[in-house]
Amino acid sequence: MRFGSTGESVRMALETVRTNKLRSGLTILGIVIGVLTVITISSIISGLNNNVQSWVDSLGSNVLWIYHMPVIGVQPTTEMLARKKMTYEDAMAMRDLPHVVASNAGVRHVNPIFQVGVIGVKYGTKKAQGTMLEGDTTSIADVSSLTFIQGRLFTQGEDDRAANVVVLGHDTAQKLFNNDNAIGKEVEIEGDLFTVIGVVDKQKQVFGGGDNPEDNKAIFPYRTFKKLHPEDKDLWLSVKYDDPKNRPLVEDELRELLRRRRNVKVWQPDNFEIFAPDSIARLWNQLTGGLAIFMVAVSSVGLMVGGVGVMNIMLVSVTERTREIGVRKALGATKRNILVQFTTEATTLCAIGGVIGIIGGAIITLLIRLVISALPATMSATWAIIGFTVSLAIGLVFGIYPAWKAATLDPIEALRYE
Structure with a gap:
């Protein structure tokens, strides 16, 4: 060598x-x-x-969120906190835009100490604690791609008449019914009885391990929720559009619509925020x-x-x-x-x-x-x-x-x- x-x-x-x-x-x-x-x-x-x-992918494809202030990576200012809230009528108006497939107005109950509502859902002697209360329109299934393991989502008719029906999260149903069929059972929430019409499958979470708050919730038709908590007006709007390539166009149309509805002058900046799941990424x-x-x-x-x-x-x-x-x-x-x-x-x-x-x-x-x-x-x-x-x-x-x-x-x- x-x-x-x-x-x-x-x-x-x-x-x-x-x-x-x-x-x-x-x-x-x-x-x-x-x-x-x-x-x-x-x-x-x-x-x-x-x-x-x-x-992020599980949050839905071709989805935009609209809120009255930024909530991702920004510390809200006093001006942002004082902005006018989004409205149910704003979500309905968005449905008329040419590339919008569906729009939802969602609201959640927050208790006085600024934490997610620590509500109990009862069925007989069993009780699920710390349940999140949420109100949505019938478009929530289209916007968020909910997967049902039992039953169905509420109908527009049930929403219109504020019917006492509820869809339970996976963990909530497990605590109350184990693996039994929950459909048709009546549960007690805040002193009123609601008929269970659906159970949602487990939601993805960023980090494994522990309980996912998104799996311990009760979803009501929007008007039913307003009967329970008419004081909650902090709406979160979400829009599903037809094609990813149309996103800039959809954002422009949403911005123009909301500026007009919220009476924003030409020289004034937007008093709302439009963002997508990729903002989190x-x-x-x-x-x-x-x-x-x-x-x-x-x-x-x-x-x-x-x-x-x-x-x-x-x-x-x-x-x-x-x-x-x-x-x-x-x-x-x-x-x-x-x-x-x-x-x-x-x-x-x-x-x-x-x-x-x-x-x-x-x-x-x-x-x-x-x-x-x-x-x-x-x-x-x-x-x-x-x-x-x-x-x-x-x-x-x-x-x-x-x-x-x-x-x-x-x-x-x-x-x-x-």
């Missing part, structure tokens, strides 16, 4: 690891920690991103962008420490093998041969650290998936490749100087070295 060949250099690196296990292990520990950090944090971010995207990506910067910063420290350690052990190796280098040069090895050999040894050491870090990150990712259901970690092949490539680069950068020092040794002086 010729001097300075890759195979010989790798063999020498592995020999160094075998003969100095503890020293080599401590040397590449920084590389291992840096790569392991990258793999672990990127796996958590990737898993959460997948969950958020899946949840964009906000989340901004948050995870900061976490990614933190990941790079933490892993960089480990990789730099590992790089210094590699340089240190390679300098020691050059000193220990000075006489050997002299013999090699005397037998015909060139500066380039020696330079390639020691650079490859340093890179091989870092590659070993990178592989160990990737394996460790994979094990931690698996443990997170098994132990913490709320953090659905998903290992990213891209980040594994990046981690391994960076470890090789660290070996190359920090191995250059020791390799250059070995390559420039005078062969006569090296042969005399004891």
Whole structure:
């Protein structure tokens, strides 16, 4: 095997690891920690991103939300809080727009301490606590793509006459009826009786584990809800439109309609907000962008420490093998041969650290998936490749100087070295 060949250099690196296990292990520990950090944090971010995207998709396609103030990524100002609320008539007017398929006016009951209503739903001796009360039009099924496991949604006739009917969330029905049929049963809510006509399937949530508040609710026809809580006027409007390519046009039409209905002057800014589920995804990506910067910063420290350690052990190796280098040069090895050999040894050491870090990150990712259901970690092949490539680069950068020092040794002086 010729001097300075890759195979010989790798063999020498592995020999160094075998003969100095503890020293080599401590040397590449920084590389291992840096790569392991990258793999672990990127796996958590990737898993959460997948969950958020899946949840956003479940909110409905081709959907726009309209509210009197921004609620995603913005701290409402006093002016925003004082704005006129959206109205039921606004939602009805939106249905006449050319590209609008359906529009819904939704409202939820909030108790005096500004938390979701802690209401109890009773059936016989059983009771579901902390149930959310919600009123919607019949378009809620079209806008939100509700899936029923029992029964149906209320009809327009039931809404018009404010019938005492209710659709229960999955967890609410489970607490009251277990797996029994809930259709036709009468439940007591705030002192009145309501006939159960449907049960909604479980809703997706961003983070796994724990109870989803969206599964513990009672959905009433809009006018039925207004009988229970006429004081609640904080409406949330949602619109489903026909084609994704028409979104800019639909937004413009909605904006023009609402500015006219809300008497907004030409020179005044909108006193309402139009946004879509992808606004949540964009906000989340901004948050995870900061976490990614933190990941790079933490892993960089480990990789730099590992790089210094590699340089240190390679300098020691050059000193220990000075006489050997002299013999090699005397037998015909060139500066380039020696330079390639020691650079490859340093890179091989870092590659070993990178592989160990990737394996460790994979094990931690698996443990997170098994132990913490709320953090659905998903290992990213891209980040594994990046981690391994960076470890090789660290070996190359920090191995250059020791390799250059070995390559420039005078062969006569090296042969005399004891």
